[in-house]
Amino acid sequence: MAFLQFQNKKIFYRTEGNGAPVILVHGFGEDGNVWHKQIDSLKEKNLLVIPDLPGSGASEMLDGNVLIKEYADVLKALADEVLFKNKIIDQGQFSMIGHSMGGYITLAFAEKYPELLNSFGLFHSSAFADSDKKIATRKKGIDFITKNGAEAFIKTIVPNLFCDESKKEDPKMVAKLIDIAKPISPEALIQYYHAMIARPDRTSVLKTFEKPILLIAGKHDPVIPLEASLDQFKMPSISSVHILQNSGHMGMWEEPEDSNTTLLNFLKNLN
Numbered sequence: 001m002a003f004l005q006f007q008n009k010k011i012f013y014r015t016e017g018n019g020a021p022v023i024l025v026h027g028f029g030e031d032g033n034v035w036h037k038q039i040d041s042l043k044e045k046n047l048l049v050i051p052d053l054p055g056s057g058a059s060e061m062l063d064g065n066v067l068i069k070e071y072a073d074v075l076k077a078l079a080d081e082v083l084f085k086n087k088i089i090d091q092g093q094f095s096m097i098g099h100s101m102g103g104y105i106t107l108a109f110a111e112k113y114p115e116l117l118n119s120f121g122l123f124h125s126s127a128f129a130d131s132d133k134k135i136a137t138r139k140k141g142i143d144f145i146t147k148n149g150a151e152a153f154i155k156t157i158v159p160n161l162f163c164d165e166s167k168k169e170d171p172k173m174v175a176k177l178i179d180i181a182k183p184i185s186p187e188a189l190i191q192y193y194h195a196m197i198a199r200p201d202r203t204s205v206l207k208t209f210e211k212p213i214l215l216i217a218g219k220h221d222p223v224i225p226l227e228a229s230l231d232q233f234k235m236p237s238i239s240s241v242h243i244l245q246n247s248g249h250m251g252m253w254e255e256p257e258d259s260n261t262t263l264l265n266f267l268k269n270l271n
Helices: 032-042 068-084 101-112 132-148 150-161 164-169 172-181 186-198 203-208 226-233 256-268
Strands: 002-006 009-016 020-025 046-051 094-099 117-123 213-218 239-244
Touching: 002 068, 009 032, 009 068, 020 032, 020 068, 020 101, 032 046, 032 172, 032 256, 046 068, 068 094, 068 101, 068 186, 094 101, 101 117, 101 186, 101 203, 117 256, 132 150, 132 186, 150 172, 150 186, 164 172, 213 226, 213 256, 226 239, 239 256
Parallel strands: 020 046, 020 094, 094 117, 117 213, 213 239
Antiparallel strands: 002 009, 009 046
8 A cells, every 4th residue: 555644644545557647536525446447447558646635545634624725735745756756757747637526626736736737637526616505505514414423424415426317227336435435534524625615716727727628527417517517618728528418426437438438538639
């Protein structure tokens, strides 16, 4: 098992494959295992760096209140350790793909360290700040976690991340994601929620980033509605956009073949 030391905390990561480097960033209530259906497809031509974000999976939680941009600093330290220290690449030669909250972190990384990336992707994610309604929903989530614990919360929210057709065809997906999320502590979930609530609008990153941006949306996504994704599609100067027709918020599981083809085509065209 490989660990990065960040602020005296152990941050777990793994690497798979060889080729052009890509950091895959999981979302809220997940860990790096959320990418398991992508690894075999991508690793033939890409070096995949897959961390567990602080507080998820095998990674220790950071102390205090944490901002989204501080999670981006964790990924900067990871790139330094795995890619630059070992002289695998020079700066500006790797990509980052973030799912959901991982997309928020990817945007913060692209804002702070644009020179390090040759591209980035948002997978069911948004550059918009939370609306008042979304903030209220997250605060209700914090209250629920505080009163009922993390596991009860996870069991409540996870089924809603998949579209009805996905749940009908493969109900085991819901149980698998619940199993991934179970070990996450209430404190970590609440820390993530506060970070998401506090994050600023980063649509300027989509508008000013001068390299390719991948935008993947789910037609039936209840977390990032398709309408919001369509608004984002018009912002980048260089973009590749794709709508998964039979997915909610978990397209990498709901439509893995379509997702993998989209990711492969995007990454291939960078070289």
